[in-house]
Amino acid sequence: MKAFWILATIASLSGVTTSCTQTNKDASQAQVQSQKPAIAVDVAIASLELLEEENEYTGTTAPIREVSVRSRLEGRLLDLNVDIGDRVESGQAIAQLDDAVLSATVLQAEAEVAARSSEVSQATAAVGNARAQVARARVQYQQSQANANRFTQLAKEGAVSPQIAENAVTEAKAAEQSLRSAEQQVSLQEQTVSANSQRVLAQEAIKLREQERQSYTTITSPINGIVLERVSEIGNLLFAGNEVVKLGDFSQVKVIVLISELEIGKIRLNQSVDVSFDSFPNQRFTGTVRRISPVADPVARLIPVEVVVSNRDGKLSSGQLARVKFAGKQEPQIIIAETALEIAGRPTPAPKDANANIQGKSKNDPKSSPNTSDKGKPKTGIVFVITGDPKEPKVLARKVTLGDRRDGKVVILSGLKEGDRLVVRSGGKLQDGDPVKLSVLSQ
Template identity: 25%
Template sequence: MRSTFCSFRARFALRLAIVAFAFGILAACKGGDGAADEEKQVDTSVPVEAVAASRRSISASYSGTATLEPESEAEVAAKISGVLLKLLVEEGDQVQKGQVLARLDDENPRLNLAKAKATLKKLENDYQRSSEMFERKLLSVEQNDKIRYDLETQRATYDLAQLELSYTNIVAPISGVISRRMVKVGNYIQVNQALFKIENFEPLLAVLSVPERELNTLRTGQVVRMRVDSIAGKTFEGAIQRISPVVDPATGTFRVTCEFHDETGQLKSGMFGRLEITFAQHDDVLTIPRTALIEEDGETAVFVVVSGAEAAAAEKKDGESAGTAEASAGKSNDDKKSGADKSDPETKEAPIPEWVAKRRLIKIGYGDNEYVEVLGGLDEGARVITVGRSAVRDGTAIQVLEGVQ
């Protein structure tokens, strides 16, 4: 009997130890969860970068791209056939209108000219004698006129032979730069065969296809600034030369031709240019970076950095301004919840974050590639989120990175 009682007490003590151990594990787990929750609450702050709204000058402009092309260009073609004997220019050479670029074999045209000259001289002598005989009435009118017509025909033949001889000198029809040579010395050149291409780089043109909505904002003579990829760090200034009065119905655009005079000779035909036409400017206006804008549902908004205490005070004030009828209707339920909260020792308020993001509607005006003008909804100095705004919502706790103004 005594042995049975001792066995019972041993089993009872073992059970108590197990229960105590279990409660200890639960308490430890609960405490650990609380620490994890607290740590998790801190880590939920979203890191962002913010920039303060500041005052600056801003311009309204249109930007586009175009390929540079010459004002005038020409392909130099042969007007007579023959072997190319000499090249006098090369690609890249600057030439003037009328300058000799190459020479063809002139032996045959020179012989034709000599033959035509000899025949012309003979007919001139014949006509002189014919005229003397006609005055003496020794020659009829018909005979005298025939010799005169033959003389006039030979004079035309002689002029043509002179012209063909001149065609053996290939001359430049316009001033410009030799952009391409298409023949070599010794080639047999056919009539109308292209030998050179000349482009006049003064000025160079850039033709933009501009949307119809800009038709009333662009004017002839407005300043155009251009950057080209191959010449880094330099901006070239030009002007609008002409604007087409017709809108292409297929594309909804109109042509704007801009001209550039480059005395340095750095600009070349075919270069890809990025153009900007400024048509208005506002000075000393409130601006923010374009990267801060949120445009959706026809509205423009930004996320502003607000202190957590300020946001909590604003929310509390909004809660206190709720209607009296609504507060009365929910009074009994609030009392019950309050009692339940007071009775629960684990219930406590969430910590207030240092910074939160608040969505704010704004009105914008002019804008360029980097900044936009703020017409309303934002005060000077207010910090707007520029990096990380896609990861936040209204009221999200944020961490503003140090060193970002």
């Protein structure tokens, strides 16, 4: 019994000694950490941004369309009343050819029309006379036929001789023949009127054609635009098809940029793009992809893409340097500097749960690690978040899931939220719970 109490006392003293030892160890570590000097750090705030890859391409502006104004017939250029840079409207007269010969031709065609119209009038009058003759012949025929019938009846009754009846019948037949002849004359005169009318129409067509040719001597603008070039000069003899001036439509301007075949898949028709001009450094324009060439340069492997920019105020002209940026559609994400991942060193020390679920993986094969992407870039990392009293800040190691990287920045898919303050640069290696001192550059 006495031995039992001795053993119990020894065990109790041993437990107390062990507990005191562990407590003293923790207290010692806490005291050492509290006595560790604060490390100077730069702090940034996690914010929502767009990780856009905006490649800039340069091109030269040109009018949305160019028109060559040409002469439609032969003639000497008498007047050219526009010069380079002049604005013209659709239908405005810009040049005049000699029209003396065509004016005479038009006058002759008009005279021919008048002559043919006179013939129609005469033929129409003849038709009227022929119809009057038909009316008289019909009356004569009706009277002769009545006499023939009457005398034939009287001859049968013996009141008159048969000779008189025969004469009456003969006169009736003659009157009928005269009626038929008068009716044929009407038909002939009507045909004459129709033929003359057709000749009038044909001559009218000739007159209109000559008048139209005469109108070609006045050269007009087919569009609203600006004169780009004077190709001919006053006094030159022009032939049909000779160019007089070049016009440009500047209601819109187009820019041709050459895109690598590796980037062309990111561009689509009707896509909005940002366009800037060195001549307007403080102004941004919005353009639209109107055409993507189906043919690439076989040597440079570059594909022409046409971008159209509205020019309602007329600021833009031809030959200006344009800078075009194609931006893809992305949702804002948490984006931080990649330097924030490098502070913990490589390999990154993780908090207690940072190495969970990685058992059974080879430590020597980065591709087999769940923290590594197929490209060898880490899929997860450790960042240090500012926590604790603002007057005595400390860092807390936090595991984050990484996304795309570009230009020294990385997308955080999980582990951080907007507004978190994290260390992006440090004066020394950090560990979980270390005190820090914020630099003047910190946010």
